[in-house]
Amino acid sequence: MIEGWSSSHASRVNGEVADIARGFEQSRSRGQVNFRGELAAKHGLLMLYGDPGGFVGVDEKGRVFDVNGDWVATEAQEGSAAYWLALGKLKHMEGFEGLAPAKPSAVPVCPQCGGRGYIAENPRAYCSVCLGHGWINASIDVTELFGPPIDAASWTENVKTMVSKATPKN
Numbered sequence: 001m002i003e004g005w006s007s008s009h010a011s012r013v014n015g016e017v018a019d020i021a022r023g024f025e026q027s028r029s030r031g032q033v034n035f036r037g038e039l040a041a042k043h044g045l046l047m048l049y050g051d052p053g054g055f056v057g058v059d060e061k062g063r064v065f066d067v068n069g070d071w072v073a074t075e076a077q078e079g080s081a082a083y084w085l086a087l088g089k090l091k092h093m094e095g096f097e098g099l100a101p102a103k104p105s106a107v108p109v110c111p112q113c114g115g116r117g118y119i120a121e122n123p124r125a126y127c128s129v130c131l132g133h134g135w136i137n138a139s140i141d142v143t144e145l146f147g148p149p150i151d152a153a154s155w156t157e158n159v160k161t162m163v164s165k166a167t168p169k170n
């Protein structure tokens with residue numbers, strides 16, 4: 001559970017997950033794939049990150065889960081890249097700002113994003129070097145999360161696999 005997680009965080013996540021899960025039912029009835037909705041409906045998770053390898057989400061109890069391409073959820077432990085990424089994302093979400101640890105004074109700002117935590121042109125685009133924190137935590141192995149770079153064909157193939165394993169269309 002994320003340190004500092006409070007009942008207000010819990011009710012925010014709970015409310016958002018309920019809304020998103022309702023949206024999932026609507027998209028499902030239209031035969032659409034909705035990863036964010038599926039994560040909410042299936043696992044009670046608010047999606048914080050998704051790519052063709054899987055997802056990272058948080059539940060109302062402040063537990064972080066890593067969900068693989070087969071939609072299997074595993075709780076991410078503190079010190080893992082998925083957990084660190086979740087904190088980095090929450091840092092930029094209204095009402096959740098205080099959960100991520102502050103930058104230690106001796107650590108320089110992230111050279112890729114200049115300390116913002118996201119790429120300047122798009123506030124929703126995470127900095128993949130510091131995972132949204134604006135500084136690099138040397139104890140986190142980012143490659144654990146993203147793995148080696150994949151080519152466009154494998155990327156497309158992974159997306160197709162995830163879609164095929166999502167809830168079948170009505």
Ligand SMILES: [Zn+2]
Nearest residue numbers: 110113127130
């Ligand atoms: Zn950065």
